[in-house]
Amino acid sequence: MSLSAYIPIVGLLALGAAFALFSVSIAPIVGPRRYNRAKLDAYECGIEPSPQPVGGGRFPVKFYLTAMLFIVFDIEIIFLYPWAVSFNKLALFGFVEMVLFIATVFVAYAYVWRRGGLDWD
Amino acid sequence: MSPVLALVPLAEESVPAETFQLPQIDYAALAPMLILFGVACVGILVEAAFRRFPRARIQLPLALLGALAALVVVIMTAGKRTITAGGAITIDGPALFLQGSILVLGIVALLLIGERTLERGGAFVAQAAVTANTEADRSQAATSEGASEVFPLSMFALGGMMLFSTANDLLTMFVALEVFSLPLYLLCALARRRRLLSQEAALKYFLLGSFASAFFLFGVAMIYGFAGRVDFSGIDQAVVGSAASPLLLYIGLALLVIGLLFKAAAVPFHVWTPDVYQGAPTPITALMAACTKVAAFGGLLRVLYVAFGRSQWDFQPVIGTVAVLTMIVGAVLAVTQTDIKRLLAYSSIANAGYLLIGVVALNKEGLSSSLFYLVAYGFTVLAAFGVVTLVRDADGEATHLSRWAGLGRRSPLLAGVFTFILLAFAGIPLTSGFTAKFGVFAAGVEGGQTWLVIAGVVSSAILAFPYLRVVVLMWLSEPSESTPAVSIPGALTSAALMIGTVATLVLGVVPTVLLPIATRAAEFIR
């Protein structure tokens, strides 16, 4: 197959990158600079930010657990979508396979749940 | 027309709705793997359903039964030759032989993993998430039952290895690679003692393993660019018939092979091996040294013989060079090791080199002798690490070689067994080490790779030195104060040791119990 079909995409990519670069670099040059205290405060609302250690500090491992579980189910959804689209063609076979797939993921879910992976403390 | 819109008709063309059909699936052929994965899932449910104490009692029999059942199925389907699951999986002679080997060696490794009498709670940490060297860690190391997740993880790893050696296209192969690698990364981190070392090993293995996987994947992409397909027979046809630039083929093949050689621990992709072998819990090291080697070489053999067999003149010199480097560097580095696990790691690297001779030979003898070698080496290395688990003091295993001085006086039986194993590694006749080496060397000569055989003999001579040094240390040195007592092996370790030692002896004295099987199996199908 010819790679020339992809040239427009490369062009689009270059265009997007150039726009981003242009916007970021032009702003400090042409924008007005007038300082006041309020501008340095936290945006929107909420508590005052406290100083963070260099490198972002430590997160409790629980965040990662939650994030990982999220990814697992996220991916599950991704697999479910094409199956749903071609459900009619895959018929019973597809259904059984998908049930097995979901069951497998559910096994992991049951494990995490029972072993306290979802308890925050 | 806007560039984005141009993509849409292209995508619709590529999957015409009429040609879609369901893949044929030969469930009998897949049964061994399905059993292993199924048992692994059941194992996780057991983890979820039961309390800590009964879990360990259920998991080991469950895992062993599963592996045994899979083995029975493999043996029953020994005559099967088919490509199934939509061309994703091949069940042929080498595939069945490799599956059987992985299962048998895996069962022996499971025995070592399941041993709980040597140390209270077994060789594994109870809660891997507890920070190492804290008060909580010390208390759990002293009292808690080890994590029983190691069994489902091992089963996933074994299943992945089986899938890896039966995969019929590069993508399935990649998935399998990850399926067996990820559990191994985890297992490496689960040592009860010296946890920081263990975690460091796991992290290194993971990082470098991902790095190698990336090479592999990149190679897959290149090969796809060259052949337009990822299945082995398609690549095989493309190697002679494709109009695309061979540059893609060569770069892709090189990258693909790098990913595989990493798992096989060939120089210069071996750097992770000593650190990981040393840091991982010893039963897991045994599992990796025996089973991962089988899977990695199984994959390598299949890729090179089935997909790229017709461009053998292109890669033989390169892989041959890697083989020579592997043999020599592994042997030379083994000379100055002072830790028995690192010594065995370098020995395993050198053995990868000998196996590569069989791979590079690219003939039927090369294939059958490699298959034989994998089994023979697997048994021996399992027994070797089995002995390592027994030599221990209050702080766990005593792996520094100085601590092994005079072991022959303290426990002559164990030292005798270990001496026998070391002699097998050194390739002394009447051990499987000799018959196996002889096989690959003969195949190398047959395949016109005499230079590799010369390097192999030189490397064996160098390697004999570190092995015999340990023998001398055990028998001719006086035991010192610090020579550790040898634990009485439990039934499981005894069984593993016995199987490993007896197999080493039997395959050395009557190799004909296995050689004809390997010879009969040594035929790939496309």
Added chain:
Amino acid sequence: MQLTTLAEAVSFTSPSGVLSSFWLLIAIPLVSAAILLLLGRRADRWGHLLGVASVGAAFVLGLVYFISLSGLDNKELSLNLFRFMPVGDLKVDVGLLYDPLSAMFVLLITGVGFLIHVYAVGYMEHDPGRRRFFGYFNLFVAAMLLLVLGNNYVMLYVGWEGVGLASYLLISFWYLRPSAATAGKKAFIMNRVGDAGFVIGIFLLFATLGTVQYDEVFNNISKLSAGTVTAVGLLLLIGACGKSGQFPLQAWLPDAMEGPTPVSALIHAATMVTAGVYLVARSHPIFDASETAKTVVVCIGALTLLIGCVIGCAKDDIKRVLAWSTVSQIGYMFLAVGLGGAAYALGLIHLLAHGFFKAGLFLGAGSVMHGMNDQTDIRRFGGLRRYMPITWATTGLGYLALIGIPPLSGFFSKEPIIVSAYHHEGWLGWVLGTAALLGSGLTAFYMTRLFVLTFHGPKRWTDDVKHPHESPKIMTIPLVLLAVGSVAAGGLLATSVPDWLTPVFGEQVEHGENWLVTGLTILVTLGGVGLAWVLFSKGTAPQEAPAGPVVTAARNNLYADAFNEAVFEMPGKYLTRALVYLDNRGIDGLVNGLAAAVGGGSGRLRRAQTGFVRSYALSILGGALLVVAAMLAVTLG
């Protein structure tokens, strides 16, 4: 005559019936030896009984087989048990051959062996190592039986080395005694010299004929060139000389008397040292095919028999005199088998007769030592006849048999050899005959000296000997039986053995009687006896008297040790030193240099293993780049 033996094809048949189990002969003592040596102290209490019983059982079996064999038409039975060494074209079976020659040896080994085993039960009673002794003894019997029962040269060699091992172990049985340890080593090393020749002979047979089976070798011997046959014969002869203490390898045998006396009797008198004779007799088709080899055999035999006699006259140690006598008598046997033809049987008759009377003499000497606080110097005995009547009588009979007084066995066995020697063609016959005749006189002289000084004349005992006593029954009964053998065996053997051995050596024409030689022999013998009686019946000085050059030379074993030292040992030492130097500097230097290089390389390479993931990843990346580059270079370059 030689033509008939050559023409007849040797063909062995398979044994059937009782005889198919004749491998048991070897198995029984072997198992017994294994039990005794492996069980260790647990077998101490009953070990000697098992040892005796196993040899007794082998003797009974030997008798049964002997009787069965005598009823058969085809008397050469070969039994292949299993394949021992399948290496390329070389296929060696563990195979046994039971023919009249082997059968005779089996009876000698087990029969005399049994008596000596019984004797040893008494002799070794107070020795803490008695069980070990019997273990080695059984091992010896098993190996000796394998030696005579093998059906190919490799089996013969296995047995050959087995008896060598047992001999070594038994000579240095009292290994804490430096002289015993040294004697063991001496025996072993001198035997190795002979064995090397033997092995090369076997190699040569295999290289030229492609087989080591007796039947195949003998049937094809005519296909070999004369030079090859002679070379094979001489190489086998070197082996035979080593094992049988023949010139120039005789020096170890007298030193071997450091072992316990039953060992001297069984191994170094009756059986093992006759293995060389067996080898020559067994290989008779080879020697028959080479006149040169046969001539060398007779010359060695004649020379050795004189050497043995001369040295025997000058020795004062009772066992050493007997040992030199053994050397000399085996010289007679070599002379006989070297003459070939009918003399084969004569040599073997002498071998059997010698087995009886020499074993009896050694056991008698042991009995004397037993009663005399292990004194061995005949100048310190005297007048023992009254104290040890049974020993006196049995030793006396053995002595008379040895010197060949009719009608005792030595007369029937030795005298015909002398006659045959005179019948050898040409001037050589006269030389050989005269040497044998002279030897007979000298034998009479030194044996009379030994006998008279021990049992007659005044007492010259050392102070610690107060009451010499007769030995217990368990020792005297074997003595009596062996003495009966010495008396009776001669006539019996002389009439029956030649016929019995016909299947092995073929029909032979006997030389007629030669009354002149017979009369001369008896005369010379009586002269020797008379001279010794005159000189020694009044006793002798208990210290060594200064003597002329001949006696001094004889006392020093005719300088054989000095000769060996000067001719073989010193050059050997220098060669060894030179080789050691070469080895240390050259080969070891190379090896050590390589090892150092490997070690250094290892140390340097090890530094690449830093432990940092980043450097590992870098090395993988580097490796990957190299692999890709190499791949492209190979394929596109």
